[in-house]
Amino acid sequence: MTKQNSLFDKYYKGDTSLQEEQEVRELARKDAGYGIEQTIFDYFEREARVPENLEEDLFNGIFSAGKEKKIRRMKMYSFVSAAAVVLILFTVFLDVKKNRRTQLEDNFFVMEQALFQISESLQPPQEQDDMLVLWVDNDVEIIIN
Template identity: 60%
Template sequence: MTHQENMLDKYYRGETSLEEEKELKAAVSESKTKSAEQDIFSFYAKESAVPEGLEEDLFAGIEKQTGKGKSIRMRLYSVVSAAAVVLIVLTVFLDVRSKKQAQLEDQFFVMEQALFQMSESLQPEPEPDDMLVLWVDDDVEIIIN
């Protein structure tokens, strides 16, 4: 086995260093016989060359695309964020308001029950002969002694 064949085996196993790869590429390209390695190395050499002005064109296109899309996207994000904040604040406000209303209703009911019990305990037992009932409702009775 020749030195070039040993280097190719080592190259295909991935055991070559950068210097060895450069040496192998130079040896293969200088070889007078046509081989698959010569085609592969020449293909990689052609493809590795970057056309002039490509970098500037790419960056100009990127700037153009990100400038438009970024501003529209940022506006959309800010509008959606503002709407979400308003929705959260409104939800919290309505929840606090409904809890406060329920608490007031509970307090009113407790007060009403306490007043009813006080009025029943303070009223003397009615005497049937002396009482004149003028009007009776579910909650109110008008009685004259």
């Protein structure tokens, strides 16, 4: 057992050769007293194995991630484009509505001015309240202040 202990000490110091390391692994597997070492060696042995389709899985993952990003980006562009179109149409609608209202107000103002001028030209001038009209003839008016 001293040979085993010295072999384990040498292993933990990092002075063993590949053949001696193999012996340490075999001793740890056979002897129940080295349960911790056996667990460690089993763990490293399991982790040292490369899965069979690792390269293929990695490439598939990389390419599918790229495709998913592209699809996600295209969906986002579609959504943003649709929102921009709706915003532009809404802005044009509001501008047309504002221009129409302004045009109607301008037309109404022009019409109001025209009607006011027509009514002024058709009605005789209003007399002042302080004046008293005594007599009106075709050619003569008698007014008292």
